[in-house]
Structure formats: structure tokens, C-alpha cells
Amino acid sequence: FMLAFVAAIARGRYGIATFLSAIVPMILVLETEWLWSPVSGLLPLEEDNIVGVFPGHVQGPTLVLCAHYDTATQFGDHITWARWMPIVGLAVALALALSLSGLWQRRWGRELPRMLRLSVAGFVLVPFGAMAVFFSAGPLVRTPSPGALDNGGSVAVLLRLAERLTLRPADAPTTVKLVFLAAEEERALGSWHYANMLREKQSVGVINLEIVGASDQLAYVLEEGFALRRYHPSDSLVDLVRKTAQKMWGQPLAARRLPGAMYTDGRSFLAQGIAAVTLMSVYEGGPRGLHSARDSRDRLLVPQLERTVELLAAIVASMDRDPLILRTR
Template sequence: MVASGPEALRASVEALAGAIGERNVFRPAALAAAAALVADVWRDQGWEVGAQTYELRGVVCANLEVARRGVTRPDEIVLVGAHYDSVLGSPGADDNASGVAALFEISRALALSPEPARTVRFVAFVNEEPPFFFTQAMGSHVYARAARARGDDIRAMLALESLGCYADAPRSQRYPPLLGWFYPDRGDFLAFVSNRRSRRLLRRTVALFRERSDFPVVHAAMPALLPGVAWSDHLSFWRQGYPALMVTDTASYRYPHYHSSDDTPDRLDYAALARVADGLARTVAALAAPDGLP
């Protein structure tokens, strides 16, 4: 598997958060441009791109999807997703152009890998950000609800959420109340977060990642009501009964420019992001292998 390069990741982030910038239903032309960019990247990688569309506030919105069918267990699905919209007033470099950039690198690697046992899907979700977060207007809610209605057997869902900020200074990491007693105070790690029902998937995913990458990892299975635990598209899959987890740099608990106009491409650590994307690509391939899931 070819490792992800920092420059490819930087180019993807700059295309989304620089050239396009703020992208949401309140800036429909930019949102459409972002969707077109996602589709173009995937087509260039050799994928056939599908779209699930719905209308919100008079704007046609799209979840975009590509898939590689499994050979021996095609009905079992490993799904990796990232939202491509940004919050109002922000170009959204870390949140979440970094997640989309990593998604591109993972899909690129999987397109060039041997055929998986399980089906692997990559999905770029729309409308994760407020005012639609936690509502049925989230793109991931629309997707997960349709998946459940079809009877899709999603065995693992990984939400890539804000992956570009890392810092090794003391006290560069914050946490929800009381958790700081148990976890590192340096923000130099990648976090894997799940609810209690998804803890088997969490443990397996972290074990596979650690076998394939030396990037520091922290993981926790916690109640969804704890601040930060449900703050991405994995929530929509929990609500449909699917095992899911969030992979993140912890966003607002580390990154001072979260949801601001200063969330720009120049503030991210692309060398670290490349290591993260490479480790995740290898982990996703392992999850899709015959013995990948518990």
C-alpha cells in the first residue's frame, strides 16, 4: 500500500477550504462546488460515483458515495465517511476539509489494493454542521436511515472528523469535565471514540491501527451524552443501531480555531495528517479482510 503524502493532503485541504472556502446551504454555489470536487477526485481515482440527493431550504444537497464490492462477504459493509460542508463563517480547514482529504487518501489506497473480503464504502456527507446537526436534515441521518430501510449490513462505520491539528506542548489538550485526570495533556495523539454499544468495534479498530502505525492513539467508549462524544456523523449510525466510531484530533478540545474564520489551511500539520491517513488506510483494509472484525 502506497503511503499518503503531505502535499496531496495539503492540496485537498486548500482546494476545499482555500479555493472554495465556506460551504453550506447558505452558500449553495460553494456547497455545489465542493460536491463536484469530491466527485471529480473519486472519478480520477477510478471510482464510479453515486449520489443520494435531497432538498433542504430550497437547495439540492448530495451525499456522495463510492464502493468496492467484497469478494467473499459482499453483504458485510465497512463504511468510512467524512462531511464536506463547513459551519457558517468558517472555511473549515480542520473541520472538515482535513477529514475529506484523509478520506480521499484512504479511498485512493483501497482502489489500488487487493480485492477486500467485505464491501468497503466511502461516503462524503453533507449538512453535518449546525443548524442541522442532531437533526433529521443531516446528510448522514438521511443516509443511515435509508441504509437501515434497505437492510444494509453495516458492520463498521468510521467517521473522520477534524484530523489536522497536533501539538506536543504541555496542556495543549483539553477534555470534557473530569476526563483530564485520565488522559494525556499533550495534544499529539489521534482519538478513537465510540459509545458503549460500539466498544467491540472500537477495541478491534484501535488494535489494528496500532499494529500498522506508530502514531499515538487514545481511545474511549463513553456515553453519547458526554460533550464531544457524539459530535459527528457516527451519531446518525448509532441512532440506526449500527456500530460506529469517530476518529478525530478532538476538534474544539485541542484546536483554538474551531468553527472560526481562522480555520484555514495554513494552520494544519500535514506531516502528521499523512501518518494518520496512512494508518487509517491500512486499518480499513484490515477491517475488510476475512478476519478483520470481531
């Protein structure tokens, strides 16, 4: 679209340029804010969520413990992207202003100087080209990311927890679902699809794991969401997690904001009205080097993974003792 915009500006086709510069932000909002796929859906790729169920009473609560199992190989990371995103917004605004200025000048029988048109159009193209390199060129030329922090450690926690859950009594009241989510790296589409399936169910809570094992301290995410929509975690789940941590470790979990342009699968559940909270390792500024060969197993702190398993097992036990502890509606 932006290459077509530059070509239209170079030829003085301001009407076409205006249309293109207006439709690009609309597509970006549809794709990233509302998770529709008018462009990316033209090349569909199917991935699967994997769900393991430890059934409880039919009328009992359901606790979903989830982590995404996919990773990506790209140039840059969430800190790099956060620096470029405002420039993308500025570029879109300049593209629209240039197109409308050209139409206005032509109405009065004048033309914008060609050098001005090409200079502004070139600037507009730069951030879109940079983002294309960040997201698309990595898999072609870089060593694949092992995905240890993002998000192998969290997946390992759920697999270890599965061993614990097999020891629960057969009449345990809480249904526990271990969900390994696909497509988190593609706008969190896997969790969005799964959350849509949960939306009508009652007494459901979701604990999402992200970058667990990156440090020796665990926290819950204070706020997450989209560019135009922000959500806070469920009060009842935050209370349950904090009290369980207080009982086990002598102090409650701290609250932390997501660094940079990072998002998690937690936003999919919160946006659809499902009680949820995301747990992640505390790391000032966020761990760097994700989506690259630097995201290797030696960066994982295994004791922290085991501590997280213990915490989740204790949360399940608390819900089994008091099924009404999860107030989600």
C-alpha cells in the same frame, strides 16, 4: 415565536403566551432531538451525500469511512454555544411560568404588574436573540470559514485513502465505501439520511472522521448523541481500531469525550443501530475558532493526516484478511 410571546405578554394575552411558551420547547425537541423539521423544513434546501464504492464480495462485510464536507460561518463556536444552551432552557421555563402565573392571577381578578411582565419577557428574549445571532448573522457579515479543521482535513484523508484503495486486489472481500456527508452543520441531516439507508444491511461498520489534523494525536470518541439520548461506539470497531493503532504505533488509541456542545455524524449511525466509531484529533477543550476565518489550512498538521491514512488503510487490510473481524450484529 418568542417575539410573538413578548407581544402577547405585553398585551396581557396569557392564553396565547402559554401556547407559545409550550410549543417552543416541543419544536426544539422535534428539530434537534428527533431531527424532524416542522419549522426549518418550511424553507427546504437540498444537499447531496457523495459516495465512492470499492466493491468486495457480495457476502463480504462493508466498511463505511465517512467525513462531512460542509462547513459553516457563524459567530461563536461550540464552547460559546455550550454556555448559552442552559440559559435557553431557563428562559423557556420562565416564559411558561410567567404565562401560567398571569392566567392564575387573572382567574382571581388580579393582574401581574406590567413592569414585571416586560422585564421577564425581555430576559426570555435575550438568549434566543443571542442564538439567532450566533447561527444566522455570521454568513451575512463575517469572512467565510475555510473549514480546514472542520472538516477539510478529514476529507483530504479519505481522498488520499482512495488512491490506496485502487491498489487492492480485485478479489478483496471487503466492500469499502468512502462517503462525503452533507449537512453535518444542519443537525447532521446528511448522515441521518444515509444511516437510514444502511439500517437494514448486515455486517456494516462505520468509521467517522472529525477534525482530523488538529493535533498530532488521534483518539476515538467515547460517547456521543443527542441531549436526551447518548450512545457508545461499537465494541468490535473500537477493538479493531485500537489494536491496529497498537500494531502500527506501539500504543492503542485513547478515548476522549467531545468538548462543549460539539456533536458529530457518528451519532446518526449509532442512533439507528449501526456499528460506528468516530475518530478525531485530541485537543484539550476542543479547537477554538471553528466556523470562522481562523479555521485556515495553516492549522492542519499534514503528517497527522498521512498517519490517519495509514491507519485506515491498515484497518481495511485487516478486514480483508479476516472478514469476520467486524462483528456488528
